[in-house]
Amino acid sequence: MATTATYMSLDRPLSVKEISDRALQYDYLPQLPFNRWYRAAEVVYREATHYLRDGNTPQAFMMFSRFCDLVMYKLSKHSELSIPEYRSQYRNLVKRVHTAIELMGPLRAEIEAVYNRWEARMKAQRQSQPPLKSTIRVVDPALSWSHAAPDRILDAKENQDIALEMANRERLRRRNATKTAPSRSSRMLSEDELQRRNMEAVRYQLDRSYKKPDTDDQLRSTNYSYPSIKQSAPLSYGSSRPSSSPSRPLPPRPPKQPAEQYRPPSVEPPPRPRKELDAETFIPQRSQSPIPPPKEALEPRPELTGRYTFRPDKYLENGKPLRSIFLPKTLRGRFLRLAEPNTKRGLEMCGLLCGINLNNALFITHLLIPDQECTENTCDTKNEADIWEFCETEDVMQFGWIHTHPTQTCFLSSRDMHTQASYQAMLSESIAIVCAPRYEPSWGIFRLTDPPGLSGMLDCRKTDPFHPHDIPSDQLYVDALRPAGHVHEADLSLDVCDLRGKK
Template identity: 75%
Template sequence: MASTPNMDSDRPLSVKELTDLGLQYDFLPQLPLNRWYRAAEVVYREATHYLRDGNTPQAFMMFQRYCDLVMYKLRTHPDINLPESRPQYKTLSKRIPAIIELMESMRVEIDEYYSRWEARMRAQRRSQPPAKSTIRLVDPALSWNHASPGSILDARSNKDLAIEMANKERLRRRNATKMAPSRSSRIISEDELQRRNMEAVRNQLDRSYRTSDTNDRLQSTNYSYPSIKQSASLSYESAPRRPSPPPTRPMPPRPPKQLPEPSRPPSVSPPPRPRKELDTEACVTTRSQSPVRPPKEALEPVPEPKRRYTFKPEKYLENGDPIRSIFLPESLRRRFLAIAEPNTKRGLEMCGLLCGANINNALFITHLVIPDQDCTENTCDTRNEADIWEFCDKEELIQIGWIHTHPTQTCFLSSRDMHTQASYQAMLSESIAIVCAPRYEPSWGVFRLTNPPGLPEMLKCRKTDPFHPHDVPGDQLYVNALQPAGHVIEADLNVDVCDLRGKT
């Protein structure tokens, strides 16, 4: 993967720059075609997640990569014409027209952002002498929409906020799954209507505010006016209509207007109407005790833009490319070991898939998927990948890595493990491999291949034995990915377990 070009720290990326970045990836035909199908799905999911977060530039770049991978690169794969390969390729290709149409509208937005930035820069140059630009390597995911800027946060320092975001996204997805009548085209249509949906939310907030304001004013009316109505019914001209007092106690004569009214027992008649100026004061006093009607302009408030966040890269690869933070549920390893215990007792390896979502430029592992697999003492290979594909599509998940046991060995990545990890990391730079060795210390570890030299070395290697040497020393092929040295952060997150064994 080529490095991102240098640029001013606050400058948005242009359409051309985003397009060029989208095309900067390595396509390796020697990898199995199903791995590239999975890679295309990961790219598509990431694009939809970024678009849902409002990060239009990054979504545009990922959609560009998806189109190039499906329309051009996959067609050159040696296995593309096999009968079993065509159905999945057809599924990926069906998305292309809708994506291209969506990208055209995104292009207009990105051009507008860039033009507004240029206008702001020209105004600044006219008003003050040009200063030396601050140049840095920019992650395209941080190329902000200047119409709705966001806050760039450190993931490790804002763990609680990250957990809150993950929980909200989980709830949103579950609600969306319940409401959606069809899963076949729902995601792309959501992306096309994202801005309309945001406007609908704002309108709903406006209506809720107006309804609440109207209710408050109605309550204020019912609270303030009874005393006024009671006084209004008592006028001097209407005195004959008053109820007659008992015969034994005739009503006293009306006192002069300038003299204060004598007090009367409640059983005789209601109190007299106060003077007009006192009526006004009473009205003001009564109203001052009730909710005050807001000014007219407050009836239709303009809600503040939704607060947007993005997490900056946690670490960088050896080649300088940024990699995002991964939030790993603390309970995941314990739950996986409980499922793998029967195999562990028999000395057989077992694996699971780490799936999740990209939320605000950070990766959250939300699901542990146990696939059908063939297990031996030194290997575990997945089967029925169509079930995995279907599940991830249904839940809108991307595969972030994998976990497996070493029931009879220490905690390390074998040659076979590194080859498996390379197939993940070629699709997603942040991908991780978790190894659990219950009988040894350390009993577990989280790893990633170095890039370079680890990932290129694995991709060019053609050996298949579980334990074979490489041209690069073993201690340079992979590194610890767990904090503080790496980009993986343990957090108190919920994890769902899906066991696909025996489903087909």
């Protein structure tokens, strides 16, 4: 259903108007509960901040614009806004609108400057030579900033090692930031100030000047153990040998060093180095070629130093791009172990898939088990305030959900599709994982088609767990796992948080 208006020359950046128009292209249904739209607004805002941190100016501007429109022009008229709890949540969203507007000012100026430079270049080319037929592609604001550096647009499948290393670095940065972060109470009181401070730090990185060497160097040194030369000698295997044998007159015999250690028994201080050298006796076979492994590990790093992004992995039925999702291989096994008590009793159980948006790719890093009510055919989350608090604390977004079918086969029921629609309405890449341990296939990863599945679920008013639709069932949802879909299973670490029974 993509029209010719959705195509452009390969090197053309998007204008502010084009990005603003795309920001308004989302489906809003006022009949959906306010808490679902509150969740959607949270996702949009976090997406914007993550894109801003990556330096993806057009996409950050688009998501901030969408957030402002959703809060100020849509949710302000929601019928459930009279409920005190929802009114309080709406006030929090309005505060973030003010922060978003402040951040959009410099973003707009940057987008206009890039577009004006492109326009001037095209004008000069038209005067000097006739225009050439250029390659066309679907417009994606996430790739618009790379118009002058197409080599910085990477394929997620071909560069999976780079993607995982990038995700590990980001997780390490966040953990280090959490250690130095203020207490929860003080952070919640000054949320806007902290958000603004965080965005200012990001802006520093976008100005092509690495004026934060302490954080960058800290990431590199903590993420890789081998370059830690400036630390104590016992930690660096390469430097421990010369440090323990400077007084030896026979340094040209490094392999016989273990035998030389028996010469100075009179020296009492070396018991500690002797233990470390004993451990090193197992390393010579491995460390005979210590140089190649570091070189192999360092090879992908040059790509990580510049400004780049991952191209869309797949496309929706309407032609809109889908970002790659990296899913930990251990997620299903860990979730099924937690769900085993419910599975034995024939009760469903659900978990939320949370993670980070980094360089136009999504990484699932957390499995959140919310407080929930479970039956044979349903599982409904409770205490959603705890979920929002968790996402805020860990600075993660919800990318979908996972649940069990203890007595049924692997498929999306009518109720499941309605739940999936609430996720996918604002985040097209959202996925639903179904685990059916008693049947084959025992699991599946799905997304609604768009169209007709998503629009069909949003328009449907039926509430029974199993009810028919006017759309054929085989057209409502599709497999989201590669190679058919946009989800990659990868060796990605996973954190699990269980909120059940916690006050």
